[in-house]
Structure formats: C-alpha cells, structure tokens
Amino acid sequence: MDLPWNDERSKRFITNVGLITSVGPFGQNVMACEWTHHVSYHPGLIAVCLRPDEATHENIKRTREFGVNLCSTDQSRMSSIAGAYTGAKFDKIKALEDLGFKFYKGKKISAHMIHGASVNIECELYKEIPLGDHTTFIGEVVEASNNIEKEPLAYYDGKYFIMNTPVESPTYEERDNMGKIVEKYKK
Numbered sequence: 001m002d003l004p005w006n007d008e009r010s011k012r013f014i015t016n017v018g019l020i021t022s023v024g025p026f027g028q029n030v031m032a033c034e035w036t037h038h039v040s041y042h043p044g045l046i047a048v049c050l051r052p053d054e055a056t057h058e059n060i061k062r063t064r065e066f067g068v069n070l071c072s073t074d075q076s077r078m079s080s081i082a083g084a085y086t087g088a089k090f091d092k093i094k095a096l097e098d099l100g101f102k103f104y105k106g107k108k109i110s111a112h113m114i115h116g117a118s119v120n121i122e123c124e125l126y127k128e129i130p131l132g133d134h135t136t137f138i139g140e141v142v143e144a145s146n147n148i149e150k151e152p153l154a155y156y157d158g159k160y161f162i163m164n165t166p167v168e169s170p171t172y173e174e175r176d177n178m179g180k181i182v183e184k185y186k187k
C-alpha cells in the first residue's frame, strides 16, 4: 500500500531538516530535506532521500558530492525557501544571501556550505539507490564541523520545533528492576 505525503500517519515522524547543498548543471543550490539520516559510523555515511525531479538530484548525479547542513533553530526561514523553490528556476543561494544568510566554500567539496547550521558535513557520493519514488544518495563524510552553540531544528507535522524538554530517563533503580523482568524472559 502507499503511505503518501501529508497523510496523517506519515506526519507522525519527527525529523531534522537537512539543508542539502550541491553544485552542478543548476549551479550552486540548496534544498530542504527532512529525510536526512546518519547511517554509519565507520565510515561515516549520511543518507538523503530525494525526488528525481529535483535540481539537487541532478546536481548530485553529475558532481557526485553534496553538503549536509543541519538546519538550526534560527534558520527555519532558510528551510522554507530552500524547500519551496527549485534551483532549476531560481538562484536560491543569491536570494538567501539577499535575506542575510551566509554561505562559505566547501573545504573538500565544490558545493557551498551554510554558516550557522547546527553541523556542516561535506560528503562524496558513496552509493545511489533508487527506492520507491525517491533516490537515496549515500554520502561518505570527508569533512565535518560542529557548531555546538546552534541547536538543530526539529520538524514534525509540517511545523518547525525547538527541542527543549528532555523526557526523564529511568533511574538506576528502575533500570535494575526492569532488567530483572527482562532477565526472566532470557532465551
């Protein structure tokens, strides 16, 4: 069966917003991508799932690299623009610069990267997997820098959120008691 975009069940997932930068036939570009996932530590691999009709898709296919900039809580407007216009028709980088956002040249890749993102990760294409109506591009991390003072933005139910209320973890005593119950069911 299908689980379409905007379906109430699809909207239950809480995600980051990856601002995916690329360069290629459509020039320097940025798009918003909630399906951005860290999928391996050794080597560091990041998966992004893109629709084949997007400019970023074509850029990545051509240059085999992309930037993953995790949107920070003060960059939701950038996400709205990056996610609503296509680089096939608009120079979103110039428009965003006009709006005060700042980019820098990638250290290891030719695509621009975004100042003030929560984390900046430069990737070289490791694998490309067509999956359903999206293509999963897996990127191998070649450069990564952390902006510890910038909180990542959360995305849920079509809205942006700040994650600021940690849920209490079980105490050691509770963990001990739960562990005893699990032990009862050891296979």
Ligand SMILES: Cc1cc2nc3c(=O)[nH]c(=O)nc-3n(C[C@H](O)[C@H](O)[C@H](O)COP(=O)(O)O)c2cc1C
Binding pocket: 017, 029, 030, 031, 032, 033, 034, 035, 036, 049, 050, 051, 053, 054, 055, 056, 057, 079, 080, 082, 083, 084, 085, 086, 087, 088, 134, 155
């Ligand atoms: C918050 C948000 C999350 C998005 N997540 C994805 C995603 O995971 N995958 C995808 O293909 N498009 C996603 N989009 C849509 C693209 O960002 C949109 O199609 C964009 O215009 C593509 O730009 P491009 O053609 O310049 O590559 C998202 C949009 C928004 C606003």
